[in-house]
């Protein structure tokens with residue numbers, strides 16, 4: 178169950194009401210765990226009745242580690258940028274799986290125009306609050322070479338197509354779903370385990386990646402654990418870029 182604690186005067190009062198309405202309409206989220214979402218100027222998520230997780234989970238887009246990556250990112254230094262940019266100049270990129278927003282920010286910082294999609298309501302809400310805070314922080318804005326990515330409405334790209342939402346046409350789509358293997362890893366940090374607890378793993382990856390293939394103009398990039406085979410999609414994977422513990426599989430389609 179999800180409980181809310183919203184401070185008077187929080188800039189997110191309306192967004193919380195929308196989130197509550199969404200959860201009412203889409204029953205089934207957060208049935209097995211008790212979460213508390215505390216909302217003031219920022220939003221923090223607590224996993225209740227679990228002593229392992231006494232620290233709240235939040236999305237901090239501008240922590241030191243990410244800032245360093247943003248200042249040093251480029252096609253040469255970040256495998257994800259190499260895979261997504263390919264030979265394109267300032268492509269429109271759909272990050273189909275925004276998650277904690279890290280890769281969207283990295284891709285935006287190297288010149289992409291990034292649109293973020295997130296279907297988990299709490300992750301979407303945390304991203305919304307984190308981006309709002311960044312938009313209202315001049316020193317963060319000044320430090321960004323290419324502005325912030327755009328968070329689209331709650332829901333997957335496919336949901337938004339079905340709802341007839343107006344979106345540009347993406348040159349590249351980036352897809353980084355949650356794979357079951359990652360969940361079991363002993364190396365997964367505690368705060369990331371809250372994220373995994375919340376999101377679970379995605380079971381529709383092949384089907385969804387095939388849908389994305391029909392929607393991208395130039396290519397689709399799928400992030401995979403390095404020890405796993407590429408997804409078997411309607412198109413063959415035409416090139417791969419190796420990252421630290423992962424691999425970026427590229428499917429060129431020329432739609």
Ligand SMILES: C[S@@+](CC[C@H](N)C(=O)[O-])C[C@H]1O[C@@H](n2cnc3c(N)ncnc32)[C@H](O)[C@@H]1O
Pocket residue numbers: 273274275276277278279280281294295296297300332333334353354355376379385
């Ligand atoms: C592994 S995380 C992505 C991490 C992200 N690349 C980052 O840099 O933080 C996967 C996220 O995508 C979301 N997701 C998975 N499938 C999705 C879909 N079809 N549409 C929208 N969001 C999706 C999950 O809810 C989860 O938050």
